[in-house]
Amino acid sequence: MQRLTLKNIFFRALAYLVITAVSIAAADNPPAFDWPVEKDKKYQISSTFGESRLDHFHNGVDIPGAGAKVLVPKTGRLLYRINAEFTPGEIPFGGGTTLVMDHGTHWSGFMHLQSVAENIAKQPQLAVGERIGTSGNSGHSGGPHLHFFIFDPHERAMLNPLTLMSDLYYRDTKPPEAKDWGVLLPDKFASINPAKSFRLSADYPVYIFIQDHGTGRERWGVFDYRVSLDGKEAIAARFEKVFFKGDAWQLANGLAFEDIFFRNYYALTSKVRRAKKVLIEAKDLKGNSLSKAYELQIQQN
Ligand SMILES: [Zn+2]
Incomplete structure (x- = not known):
């Protein structure tokens, strides 16, 4: 919706x-x-x-x-x-x-x-x-x-x-940065420290804040982003085109805004609870890339 x-x-x-x-x-x-x-x-x-x-x-x-x-x-x-x-x-x-x-x-x-x-x-x-x-x-x-x-x-x-610009009048030499994590619980959005053990009692969707920087402290979104859980792709998004289909805007792979974002956090999906290893890869349009792996200890009850 x-x-x-x-x-x-x-x-x-x-x-x-x-x-x-x-x-x-x-x-x-x-x-x-x-x-x-x-x-x-x-x-x-x-x-x-x-x-x-x-x-x-x-x-x-x-x-x-x-x-x-x-x-x-x-x-x-x-x-x-x-x-x-x-x-x-x-x-x-x-x-x-x-x-x-x-x-x-x-x-x-x-x-x-x-x-x-x-x-x-x-x-x-x-x-x-x-x-x-x-x-x-x-x-x-x-x-x-x-x-x-x-x-x-x-x-x-x-x-x-x-x-599509013949003259790319923007400068971007820094890769995207992975920042804090959060989980969307039924009653609130709570922060998570992925470096420590934490508890998830159900398959709640987990998110990460990622930000791209140009040459300094710019705060931009990323161009391409993908997440693997235990070596299997969980979600991928490429911000090249957004199509109007049905009555909503979606990416070429069919993902809509709510599939990718909560506020300005990017989805790691609700499958995180079952995963041990999370790999996050993100790129800006100039090809500067982020690749970051996390080993999780999640208590599932
Ligand atoms: Zn605008």
Whole structure:
């Protein structure tokens, strides 16, 4: 079950739009997108694709900054525009002032804008690098940033923008780090110290907090993550695309948000109770990798 948050409503509406209003172009070569914000060291990503947003996957990348120039990342035309000032209470989408561009086989989206450039709706084509607006804090946003997404209307999937950028203007040299563990009990989420003996009286789901860092103290989600219990794969997730299927967003292997996350902890699954050895492997998009093994002593009653 997915809760009806504003973001969820937005992405459901987006999928609906696709089915009803778009004639789908034949797939062409993989798209290459330019960086959607003026190139400046201060405008680097603050959030990665696939991170937990507590009850849904983060479906794009965030680039912080107020008043940064937002630029056309790939030739295309304006598909639609939502004005925050005409959507009181952040209804319908929570994205504030939003632009969505159509590039033929893909769409790109820009949310939480402060302003939109004049006359872009009248132009039959917008060229790469053209300024279409400035970043801001409109809609449901905790601070000025651009939320940038890329959508494939043919597959009905949100794509990881960082896999499609011609210019990867983000730096990531540090591997993900494994942090604390927790278990979801019927009445609470409790922390666990995996280095010590602990008790699990039933197959409660166990989780680990994993965080990727860029070059310093950034707090990002990982790109690829897998867990083996006693040498057998228990769960695997790759945050490359998130598909809209049935009425929920899920990864290529069918896993939904609730299968992978509790808050921003990653699932080790409820099979941990029966396991002695846990191996956690996680990678960021640059290939920096974490591999960490744990030997558990669990009292099963
Ligand atoms: Zn975002």
